[in-house]
Amino acid sequence: MKIKSLTLLMVLSCVLFVNGQNYKPGKVSKEELKQTQDPLFPDADAAILYREYIVKYDYSQSKGFELSTTVFERIKIYNPEGFDWGTKRIKTYNYNADREQVGGIKAVTYNLVDGSIEKDKLKTAQIFEERINNYYVATTFTMPNLKAGSVIEVEYILESPFSSIDDIDLQYTIPVKKIVVDVKVPDFFVYKQYPNPQAALAYTFAESDKNIELKFREQSGLGTLNRNGNIGSSDGRQLKDRTASYQERRYLLEEVNIPPLKNQGYVDNIRNYQARSIWELSLIKNPNGIPKNYSTSWEAVTKSIYENDKFVNQLNKEDYYKDELSALLSGVSDPMEKMGIIYNFVQKKVSWNGSYGYFPENGVKQAYKAGQGNVGDINIMLTSMLQSQNIPATPVLVSVKNYGVPLFPTRYGFNYLVVKANVSGKSFLMDATDPYSYIGLLPERAMNWQGRAINRDGTSNWVPLYPSFASNALTYVQAEIKDGAFEIKTRERLSQHYARDYRSEFRAKSNESQMSSLDKNGEDVSFSEFDVKDLDTNKEHLTRSFKATSPSLIEEINGDLYFSPMLIFAQKENPLKDDNRLYPLFFDYPKSRKYNITIKIPEGYKVNSLPEQSKAQLAGGAAEYSYLISEAGSNLQLAVTLDINNPIFVADDYQYVKAMFSQIVEKETEKVVLSKI
Structure with a gap:
């Protein structure tokens, strides 16, 4: 009960703090600069203290309605890991006559030095423009004098000749203390506005309507607004002042304390699950003609x-x-x-x-x-x-x-x-x-x-686009104990995506770099006689072989020998560490991972105990695991298989998948015990 009360008190304190802040540009407070961590999300590297996103259609008689977006944000940087938030990259369309423009860039870094607030303004020479390709340009800049504890403010205007409103992000990988989104749309443009259906969070806009009067000058004759909002005119010569009216719909959203997106790993694209407002232009009304329908198939x-x-x-x-x-x-x-x-x-x-x-x-x-x-x-x-x-x-x-x-x-x-x-x-x-x-x-x-x-x-x-076949990785191992250390001979065959991914990572790298990737558990292992075949081809398969020696894989206690028969290949940690899952799990593609391991029992020893054999299967055979070990003459034979037949699991299946990996870790770290005869 005390914990719940404390949490509620923290939330209320945060709301009061947010509501009490002055978010006008330049009004950064010492309290904001003194803050060392976010009160609700103390692990955050940075936080958006305030973000204002204003969208409107500006009218000119020569161009008609054009889209204008004004962005202002204030961001707190808590530590050096948050410095990336001090670099801005604004992407705009720029092809032939169709060009979006970024202007009015104002950016300031605030630091608290000896109790006083110091300001460092971004200079024009620190703003760069790079062409991404034939169609897009990026305007980039990095905030000056950025430090742990800095607060930065950035403001800019994006002007676009296009009618459609881009999606508006409401959630980021850092917390948002307050966000205001204000969108004003003339009734010539009809939108379908809705939240991202895949996001865990959804926010609702308040809507209102207002009558707007346009004043313009035209030559004598009847002027008309066309579908782009331009004024047409007759051939008369006299200029006359005229007015036209239309309805403007306003969409307003104000939210506080939006939690950060949490990247839990095994995600296709975290943006798919980001809270955002989606704007689909469905119709442009032409007062004097046929409306153009943008809703399509x-x-x-x-x-x-x-x-x-x-x-x-x-x-x-x-x-x-x-x-x-x-x-x-x-x-x-x-x-x-x-x-x-x-x-x-x-x-x-x-x-x-x-x-x-x-x-x-x-x-x-x-x-x-x-x-x-x-x-x-x-x-x-x-x-x-x-x-x-x-x-x-x-x-x-x-x-x-x-x-x-x-x-x-x-x-x-x-x-x-x-x-x-x-x-x-x-x-x-x-x-x-x-x-x-x-x-x-x-x-x-x-x-x-x-x-x-x-x-x-x-x-x-x-x-x-997902493959219907499973990619295979098959590893054959022969091992024996000599002079208190394991000597291991390995031959591995990687197929399909396993082979493609290996080539992508290692084709341009040395054997030493490839060998360093083999010791995934940080054991005391030395490798030799490393060889890869078909690395420079694009065949369906590639093979690699190597020898390994390690004294750390075996432990002697009271004359008995203890070791995991998975040797250097054991899965020692569960890759799924979160208690709960917000997003689907993605394992990239169907895959089958197999190990066939033969371990020679040293002379003078016998098997005292073996791990129990184990099998596990998720519903519908979406994933299967088997661990089969036996004594065969003077050898131990181990066959381990992990098949992920369905590479995508919904969030509700997370606990089952996590439990399966916990079982894998437990099984692959179990020990064989050999005793002296």
Whole structure:
């Protein structure tokens, strides 16, 4: 009862503190600067003390309605780990005439020095602009004189020629003490506004309406507001003052003490579960014409992308590769072999420049010539080459994991492209941007729920992106005890994603770097005779072998020998440490991990006790674990298997999965006891 009362008192104190603060720019208090930790979330590295997000449509007679967003925030930095919050990166669309503008940047760092508040203002020379790709620019700056204990204030205005309002974040990885969101929308623009359905928290806006009068000047004749809010006029010559009125809807939200997003590990993208306000533009009213409906379907979205000149025209280009591809495929008639040759050719011919997007960045012809391109360049090129050889192939629109999952039909729901081909009655997904993948195997960034395949007639359909097969890792071990230490010989076969991930991490690294990754439990182990085969290929499998010696794996007590038969491969810690789970669990892809371990019983010893055999299974066979150990002549035989057949578990299944891993840790740390004969 005392604990509950204390917690309630802390919450009430925080609310009173928040409500008593002055959040006008420049009004940072000494109390804020003296604060050393967040009272509700003491582990936080920083906290958003106040965030104000104001969205409105500004009207001008020449441009009509344009979107304006003003952001002001005050952030407390508690320790050096929170310094990242002192660097700002504002991303804006900047392509041809369609340009968003960032202006009015004001930023100040406040520090308490000898009892006085010192201010360091951001200078214009400290603001930088970098082009991300053909479409986006980033404005970046880092706050001056940042220290543990600093408070920073940042203010800027984002002006956009586009009508649609971006999603508004309400929750972050640090606590938010107070947030105010104020959105004002003319009734020409009709929105569907709703919270993120995957978030644990949801907040409601208060809505109100107000009549607004516009004053403008026009030539004599009848002026009209068009669908963009521009004033049309007749051919008259006299200027007259006129007024027009419209209804403005206001959406207002004020919240305090929003808890931070907690990254619990094994999450696809933490933003998928972030509290935020989603704004879907459904209609623009034209007072003197037909309203334009923006509510759409996935079929219409994909069709509009496919029919865009930047997409379909690039897909239909063949002249730039025709001669080279014909020579490459000379004498090859088997479609499967052709597909493999084409995939390998594109994968090696054009390297990925790291830029996403389903539209080609510089055009497929230029990418082919330069040997470098974005995702759209490379995979549209791959699709075109496959189609040119009468291999049924379609581009597949994808949202990568760090981009999130699209919740409603919009062309902005995708930012990536892979390819699907059908050969001999089978479908194959592929991505030639990844230097470690092969046909049928996508990189993990692209395995995000489902993609939208666009057929040649413009129709489309959903395609699952997670593999239906399990990736396998099989480890064979022979071990014996010599001179008080284990000598271990290991041969390992990694397949599918296990092999791809290993190549991605270690292809460019030395044997020493690879060996250092083997000792996952920090044992006293020395490695030798390390060898990896097929590291530099993209075959389905790779193998590695090594020897290891360790005196720390065995303990002698009163003449008996104690050791875990899992040796250096034991799972000693449960990776799931939280008491409760807020988000689904993601294990990336279906997988099977097997160990076959043979341990020679030293002469003069016998088995005193063995761990009990164990099996565990989650509902529906979503995951299975088996631990089978036996004495076979002068050897111990151990077979351990962990199969994760369903890589995604809902949060309600967390306790079952955690309990299974606890059982694995308990079992794999149990000891064999050998006694002298």
